[in-house]
Amino acid sequence: MTDAEKTYIKRNTVNEQTIYDALTSTKRTYEQKVLDLAHCAENQLNVIPLDERTIYYFSTGAINDLFEGHAPYRPRYVMVDFERFMKQGSKFLRINPPKTFDEAIFALMSLYHHIPSITNFPVYLGNLDYLLDPFIGELSDEEVKTKTRLFLNFLDRTIDDSFCHANIGPKETRMGRLLLETEAELDNVVPNLTIKYNSQETSDEFMKLAIMTSLKCSNPALCNDDVNKDYYEGGYGVSSCYNILPIRGGAYTLTRVTLTRLADETSDVESFINDVLPECLSCVAKYENERIKFFVEKSGFLESSFLVKEGLIDKDRFVPMFGVTGLAECVNSLLKDKGLQYGRDSEADDLGNRIMDKIQEVVSSFHAEYTPLTNYHFMLHAQVGLDSDKGITSGVRIPVGDEPESFADHLRHSARYHKYFPAGVGDIFPIASNVTQNPDALLDVAKGAFSAGVHYMSFYSADTDLVRITGYLVKRSEMAKYFEGQAVVQQTTALGAENYKTNKLQNRKVRME
Numbered sequence: 001m002t003d004a005e006k007t008y009i010k011r012n013t014v015n016e017q018t019i020y021d022a023l024t025s026t027k028r029t030y031e032q033k034v035l036d037l038a039h040c041a042e043n044q045l046n047v048i049p050l051d052e053r054t055i056y057y058f059s060t061g062a063i064n065d066l067f068e069g070h071a072p073y074r075p076r077y078v079m080v081d082f083e084r085f086m087k088q089g090s091k092f093l094r095i096n097p098p099k100t101f102d103e104a105i106f107a108l109m110s111l112y113h114h115i116p117s118i119t120n121f122p123v124y125l126g127n128l129d130y131l132l133d134p135f136i137g138e139l140s141d142e143e144v145k146t147k148t149r150l151f152l153n154f155l156d157r158t159i160d161d162s163f164c165h166a167n168i169g170p171k172e173t174r175m176g177r178l179l180l181e182t183e184a185e186l187d188n189v190v191p192n193l194t195i196k197y198n199s200q201e202t203s204d205e206f207m208k209l210a211i212m213t214s215l216k217c218s219n220p221a222l223c224n225d226d227v228n229k230d231y232y233e234g235g236y237g238v239s240s241c242y243n244i245l246p247i248r249g250g251a252y253t254l255t256r257v258t259l260t261r262l263a264d265e266t267s268d269v270e271s272f273i274n275d276v277l278p279e280c281l282s283c284v285a286k287y288e289n290e291r292i293k294f295f296v297e298k299s300g301f302l303e304s305s306f307l308v309k310e311g312l313i314d315k316d317r318f319v320p321m322f323g324v325t326g327l328a329e330c331v332n333s334l335l336k337d338k339g340l341q342y343g344r345d346s347e348a349d350d351l352g353n354r355i356m357d358k359i360q361e362v363v364s365s366f367h368a369e370y371t372p373l374t375n376y377h378f379m380l381h382a383q384v385g386l387d388s389d390k391g392i393t394s395g396v397r398i399p400v401g402d403e404p405e406s407f408a409d410h411l412r413h414s415a416r417y418h419k420y421f422p423a424g425v426g427d428i429f430p431i432a433s434n435v436t437q438n439p440d441a442l443l444d445v446a447k448g449a450f451s452a453g454v455h456y457m458s459f460y461s462a463d464t465d466l467v468r469i470t471g472y473l474v475k476r477s478e479m480a481k482y483f484e485g486q487a488v489v490q491q492t493t494a495l496g497a498e499n500y501k502t503n504k505l506q507n508r509k510v511r512m513e
Contacts, residue, residue, distance in 0.1 A: 129176035241471025249317025256323025323383035384470030
């Protein structure tokens, strides 16, 4: 073991003070403390081999494994095939295929409890409208909404992490409409919702209902199904923070390159693109492959999980997510002598494309272990950021305060970079509250953005309690409690509160005023 490895391991080994702090925290609930202590135990191990350059880039912050822990024993994101579950039930859980609406909700709630992920909660709850619509039968709208309200409140109160997603659409169903109407009444943090919009299948009225709902409660976000449906054979879902992943699979792992920190290595554009960037990308790929190999070959998860045995997930449908973040500050740093800014100057945006073209070229040349669905390739993802990301703008977004005056220009900029990220990318736009009087205008915006090449976007009213932080929701009222030192239900409130303050998200430019 090299001296660099020894230093890295020593710095990342959990000490007694860390464990004691987790035990005695007054800002963490009992469940949150249990998760913290589990992470402490996992991080006592060092089973992933690291070379000196990888250790170096970890030490600078150019590489970040996003708290996955030192010993991968579950996939990062799991996308259960809920349609199969509803048809066959589960022998392991002793659940028969449901026949009534109540049985369908009970079956889903039972299964959710047993789905693992990096957060210890399910990150994907399925296409809820399609799953539940066959069971409505002759129930009245109000009966369905009463049961749905209890179901959604159960999810919000028991899934203590807002990195949790449910989908609706693209086709309008009675259940989809009732879900949106119920969601608009609740103002819940969990689950995130996404509507899959397909230009050939989604009606204008259904889309307008979704948009107006999002202005009331920041849900649902809008996914361009026309482009995202082609990435994975066998179907996709949107999970966690707008992660586009294959159904009956998911993501083995997600490690990111933080371009903001990588740009500190050199001020020369050509050296950055041709030397520094490829080396760091290679380190990320090697690290992810080691994580995947340990999980598949040694963790025992695939051999023991009833989800595998009952065909609800399949290891051949898991992919590795290759995260990218901080493009804006990277470009600005490399062009600081010229004073040019990403999102405002054409030369800066052109450099952003050069960097992304190079990333796409290099990453596509790597072999990814155990990933036949993607022909053994990594899938690029615009990573949404962390609460500790001071001065690092999520993914390929424009920094808060630097947004173009024109909403159309902002959307065109988004479209320019979304094309690189099959595993998910998105932008967030606060909307003036008076837009609720003209839903057709925002529908036209969404259609125009998608036709221009935007893959995923979300709206929220500028004066709502619920706000989108990066890809997840947090209540302003809950953030206030957190800053007062109170324990709060969702552990993501702490992440969101720090991110909201650090990156001045309250100053996002409000559109359509």
